[in-house]
Amino acid sequence: MTDVCAVVLAAGEGTRLRPLTLTTPKPLLPVGGVSLLDRTLARLAAVGLSGPADVAVNACYLAAQIVDAVGDRARLSVEEPPALGTSGGVANLRDWIGGRGVLVCNADAYLAEGEASLRKMLDGWDGQTVRLLGVLAPGEPHLFSGHAFAGASLLPWSRVSALPVVPGELVRTVWRPAEAAGELQVVTHDGVFIDCGTPQRLAAADRHAASTKGNRP
Template sequence: MTVAAAGTDGVCAVVLAAGEGTRLRPLTERLPKALCPVGNLPLLDRALARLAGLGLAGPDRVAVNACYLADQVVAHVGGRAHLSVEPGDPLGTAGGVANLRDWIDGRPVLVGNADAYLADPAAPPGPDIAALLDGWDGQEVRLLGQPAPDPAAPGTFDGHVFTGFSLLPWRLVRDLPAGFGDLVRAVWRPAEAADALTVVPYRGTFYDTGTPADYLAANLHAAGDGLVDPAATVTGTCRESVVGAGAAVHGEVDRSVVWPGAVVRVGERLREVIRAGDDLTVPAARPTART
């Protein structure tokens, strides 16, 4: 099978949203990482919009897995996608896909990490990942990637850093073992060793949003000069920050994220932090930007 001109006929998609987001704690003690907002839009919604840009939408074409704080993910997704709730601990990236084998049912699958922030200034959501499908032979594994600062570093593929989306043929999905596992060991490295893995270059901006620093950086990138939801109240000052719906800023906010419903009191001065509620402030260290 050859998928020409980045067509998606016969292809399905899986968005991985089951992880605990331990590096983003304590923020992820309140929200699953997939629902943490970037530019006032939950990361999961960004991933779904990116797939919809390729014509992949609805429960027949897109699945979302959930485990940690699964009730929140299930309620948020609703009927927009097929839901796979994993009991107990998360099954990992390979286990999450294997658990959807009956739903995938013979189709190639485009797998995306909900926590990947991609921003391509040259294209609206969708066409940037269409390159994974363009001219695909239906057999090789494809990864979206960017050149790594150290091409020989562990975790790189052909000198590239993985940027959140991969394309898998059914024959490999069919053979994934049940239970916990990750795609790196189960699929990508074996395909690389067999010379059956291709890295497709991504030229936009990427953050994996896994740490407070990268999460803040993704928000600042999405915000540009600043982004304040119309339903927020601002009587103080905001500089280059993201302020969510229902938030109240009465103090000073500089290069920070104020979550929906959060409060910044009179006299408070926040810089390069994430504020959640009225009692949680998470500082961010230097990000690991890749553009």
């Protein structure tokens, strides 16, 4: 497997979660007593990615709180408003990435048994193909091989190196172009995935975490 680093996307405003996010960034909201950001960093550490040499976190909205929460656990990339989005946020870290593959994780993804899924994404990777973590979602629109995106993607340097540092989304700049070129693979997440983008979904994740206290992040 090629050399890999990780980028945690934590810059968004979380507007659908207001009023919860009026004073607290979405990644710092607790699920089962642990913030979504801490869960993501723990998941990465479990697969061998930790510290500022291997993990970066971007921030924009209420950035000071993200900076304080991360501390020295990761490289910090603070963006001036408006946020650069998923594509621009990764591109802004290009010098730090420095030729490595990038495991990009959304900080608002609740992934039960997520460590196992990240290991599947990394195992046997050729360093050229784009990999997406997905959950089976038959009948839903905008799918990738019958899967809905589940909060993590693995990107080769060849695609990251060309990304412009402007606001944009990976679905348009990397995922769909790779799919059209036959260079996208979907790795199925077999556990529970919840996109914690609304109060209802955040509450569902909290209930699940509380019911499975022994579950890994």
